Amino acid sequence: MPAIGHGAYSRRLGWVAVIATFGGLLFGYDTGVLNGALGFMKVDPVLTGSAGAELSAAEVGLITSILLAGAAIGAFVGGRLSDKFGRRRLIVVLAVMFFVAAIGAVASWNYEALLTFRFLLGLAVGGASVTVPVYLGEVAPFEQRGSIVSRNELMIVGGQFLAFLINAIIGNAFEATPHTWRYMMTVAALPAIFLFVGMLRMPESPRWLVLQGRDAEALDVLRQVRSEERALAEMAEVRELAQITREEQSGHLTEVMRTPWMRRLLLIGIGLAAFQQLTGINSMMYYGELVLQDAGFSHQIALIVNVFSGVASVTAMIIALKFVIDRFNRRTVLLFGFAAITIAHVLAGVVGTQMSTTDPARRWLLLGIIVVFVFIMQGTVGPLVWLMVSEIFPLRMRGAMIGVTVFLLWGTNMLIAQVFPMLTQSIGFGTFFAFAAVNAVAVVFVATSVPESHGITLERLEEHFMETLGKKRGRREASVDATTSVV
Structure with a gap:
């Protein structure tokens, strides 16, 4: 394969990566903006129905969890829609949904309207979570695929950090009123406009075009982001990757459930996804400012110190991508x-x-522990689970198995988001003991069930599980035969 080289096409590829990852930025901002806005929402008389009233813990949790319910559905159908209509076209539609949902939430005239627009926003978040990485991976050259796709993960945590920072500025620079949360959420409309306008000028995925039998158009796209020599040479790789995509889409869950080793892999993937959410990381991303108020900080100071969690998240992600993921065993x-x-x-x-x-000292110790927790999580379990889920599933079943795993990941996220405010209201900081117990179980799960995938080909992993489960099944059948013979 000819070298990538440099030229106008390099700048074009750079712009593709920048524009598309605004989908990740919106993902991060719209999930993180509540971490600061909820304190104002819970006393807004437009939402509560009367002045002086407060939303209940269950109602506060529903504002967060209904977005995640939408995200689970959006992630589940987003991949299928992008396969049918194209990656670029779906991202353009998602940009419109981000804008409409953000403005609708800001203009909400009652609690039910806010929930409706938050659900719509969740559909956009879920769709972006599966479509943007696929689009980036299919446009990027193979030498840069990992770094370009990883920029989306960085933009997600960057969007959460930006939400925390803007919340702190708005919450302290302007007179705090119950309507302050509306200013915080208005900001999300700006990157949605940028994403919409930018994607109109971006090319479609060359692999998707090949899947549709539009090879000439795919070559034209490659010529926009590669040198002429490289574009011609790379068409063969694009056709090969398109064939892999067809194979990924050919499997069905019924076959997975009938095959013991595939069924076990699916359970491992689901376990990893669930335990990632049960670390409690998103409880801090959604409710961190409220937790810091419970720790003893005032509302305004909690908004400011909450920014430290955003800094820790971004820093840990950068370190993980550069120094951890490809150097140590998973x-x-x-x-x-x-x-x-x-x-x-x-x-x-x-x-x-x-x-x-x-x-x-109590509030400062709690702040330090929370920041360290966020740093550890975002530097280890956070990115590693997504990576391993993409590695351990067999090629032909990967699409179906990842779809189920991501759907249940969002479902677990939604459950935690709904329950966390009620737990903290009833048992306070004792909630962290419950998280500790679950994560201790996660340690045992990883030690006893999760395979090592670092430096091992996907084909070898498949062989390993087929051989291991085949032997276990053979031993069970031999034991049954021996028992029958004795009887």
């Missing part, structure tokens, strides 16, 4: 991550429940 990093997260939750629980609420 299982080792996961075991370290879950073990360290368990310790962090125990410490938060001890400090939160045992130290006096009048002790000034």
Whole structure:
């Protein structure tokens, strides 16, 4: 394959990556903006129905979880829609949905209207979560695919950090009123406009065009983002990847459930996805500012110090992408991550429940523990689970198995988002002990069930599971035959 080289096409590819990852930025901002806005929402008389009233813990949780319910559906159908209508066209539609949902949420005239637009926003978030990485991976040259696709993950945590920062500025620079949350959510309309206008000028995925039998158009796209020599040479790879995509889409869940080793892999993938959410990371991303208020910070100060979690998240993601993911065994990093997260939750629980609420050191210790927890999670378990889910599933079943896994990941995320406010209301910082117990189970799960995939081909992983489960099944059948013979 000819070298990538440099030229106008390099700048064009750079712009493709920048524009498309605004979908990730919107994903991060719209999930993170509530971490600061909820404090104002819960006392807004337009939402509560009367002045002086507050939303209940269940109602606060529903504002967050209904977006995640929409995201689960959006992720489940987003891949199928992008396969049918094209990656670029779907991202343009998602940009419109982001804008309409953001403006609709800002203009909400009651609690039910807010929930409706938050659900619509969730559909856009879920669709972007599966479509943008696929689009980037199919437009990028193979030498740069990992770094370009990883920019979307960085933009997601960057969007959450931006939400925390803007919340802190708006919450402190302007007079705080129950309507302040509307200003915070208005900001999300700006990147949605940028994404819409930008994607209108971007090319379609060459692999999708080949899947549609439009090879000439695919070559024209490659000429926009590659040198002429490289574009001609790369068409063969694009056709090969298109064939792989066809194979990925050919499997069905019924076959997975009938095949023991595939069924076990699916359960491992679901376990990884569920335990990633049960670390409690998104409880801090959605409710961190409210937790810091419970720790003893005032509303305004909580908005400011909450930014530290955003800084920790971005920093950890950069370190993980550059120095961790490709250098260490996956299982080792996961075991370290879950073990360290368990310790962090125990410490938060001890400090939160045992130290006096009048002790000034309590709130600062809790802030430090939360920031360290976010840093560890985003540098280990966060990116590793997504990577392993993409590695362990067999090629022909990958589309179906990833679809189920991501759907259940969003479902677990939604459940935690709904329950967390009620837990903290009833048992306070004792909630962190519950998270610690779950993460201790995650350590055992990784140690006993999760395979190592670092430096191992996907084909070898498939052979490993087929051989391992085949032997176990053979031993069980031999044992049954021997028992029958004795009888």
